[in-house]
Amino acid sequence: MTLRASAALAAAAALTLAACGQPAAEETTDEAPTGLTVVSHESFVMPDELKEQFAEETGLDVTYTTLADTGSMVNQLILTKDSPLGDVVFGIDNTFASRALGEGIIAGDELTEIDFGDVCVNADLAWFDEQGLPLPETLDDLTDPQYRDLFVTPSPASSSPGLAFLFATVGAKGDGWLDYWRELEANGTLVVSGWTEAYNVEFTAGEGQGDRPLVLSYSTSPAWTIGDDGESTTTALLDTCFRQTEYAGVLEGAANPEGAQQFVDFLLSPEFQATIPENMYMYPADTSVELPEEWVRFAPLSDAPIELGSEEIDANRERWIQEWTEAIG
Structure with missing residues (x-):
């Protein structure tokens, strides 16, 4: 299992224009976006305290957009790829990953495993x-x-x-x-x-x-x-x-790709990974996370799952x- 995280960094340059005999133009700066839109399926759960933690750590004003199940979510993202519904997506799984990548809706063709x-x-x-x-x-x-x-x-x-x-x-x-x-x-x-x-x-x-x-x-x-x-x-x-494996990824054409990558990285944090079993009934991608006692006894994974x-x-x-x-x- 490989957990990959990459960040797309945008640099802002200040340009001062001056001409002989004329006052210099005002300095202009491209400010980093302060908003972030997260797109997910209806089974995604992030506890409120972690939403607040992410917002405080990044200074981002985060909007959470919930679509239906994985299939319809991917379809909507493909239909709107020229005008993306958000910056980052969670919940594309291995049954739809190749379609999402093939349609070019994921920046850098990079999906990061979050749970399974x-x-x-x-x-x-x-x-x-x-x-x-x-x-x-x-x-x-x-x-x-x-x-x-x-x-x-x-x-x-x-x-x-x-x-x-x-x-x-x-x-x-x-x-x-x-x-x-x-x-x-x-x-x-x-x-x-x-x-x-x-x-x-x-x-x-x-x-x-x-x-x-x-x-x-x-x-x-x-x-x-x-x-x-x-x-x-x-x-x-x-x-x-x-x-079944679920991924997150930065959407192609995101208004805030840097913030989107910060969100993907946060989903891999020990704090969020520890909430996955109780809230989404899946195994965290970080296998070092301590599982609930009930899972150890009653929720084993298959030793030989059927795969395609x-x-x-x-x-x-x-x-x-x-x-x-x-x-x-």
């Missing part, structure tokens, strides 16, 4: 225990008739974790990925619009106490479902995971989504 995590199927332990049914372990298990009508996932056409799951199926099944989805559909898999609906409404261990004991979520989710006995009521199936290269994703993303939509969505 695994998108995995989660299971309601209490439900499986009550039913006397063994936990599934693999993607293939989800198509087993004994797990019919038990799995819910957000759509890859409208959800970032849903798209990560589609990539997991491509990585695991290769050219047979769409046949695998047809098997999921035949086994009663429910597809909903987003993670919130899947987890909080349809999942048996969610807020809505739904009727689906298997849900697509994150390997960190079980750290937030701890019962009165100190044990988690859910678990992540670590053989079903796709590794960003170039392969970029070359096929839209086609895969279209094929999935036509066949399943």
Whole structure:
């Protein structure tokens, strides 16, 4: 893992013009910008005290602009690249990084890793225990008739974790990925619009106490479902995971590139990195950060996550989504 940070420094020059027999013109100076606009997806969280700390340390007046999920955010940044929405962006992940770089919206083609995590199927332990049914372990298990009508996932056409799951199926099944989805559909898999609906409404261990004991979520989710006995009521199936990495970068054409780089550097600071697990449910890029005790026990990363290269994703993303939509969505 390489953490890169670079700063674009703008120098201001004072120019005095004088002519024989005429008074010298007034000295003019290009002042450094005092404003900064941060663009992020809706899951970005920076505690107020750190926002205040960054503003005080830099003297910048910071505006935080929140867009929707990663995909729509990248699309908007591409559409507005001739008149950028801000100076710096957080939340472009490895499923959209190559597209962002290819469209030239990131200054210097440089993205800096800020956090990472695994998108995995989660299971309601209490439900499986009550039913006397063994936990599934693999993607293939989800198509087993004994797990019919038990799995819910957000759509890859409208959800970032849903798209990560589609990539997991491509990585695991290769050219047979769409046949695998047809098997999921035949086994009663429910597809909903987003993670919130899947987890909080349809999942048996969610807020809505739904009727689906298997849900697509994150390997960190079980750290937030701890019962009165100190044990988690859910678990992540670590053989079903796709590794997701989130980046920050200075936007091409930024009005304040120096301030933008200062913000990227601040996201790598120990103070901010330490807040990532509790606020964004991801692992900090700085692996020296001490993790919450609950994470050590209940939020392990997969030892062998399913991965796809960003170039392969970029070359096929839209086609895969279209094929999935036509066949399943």
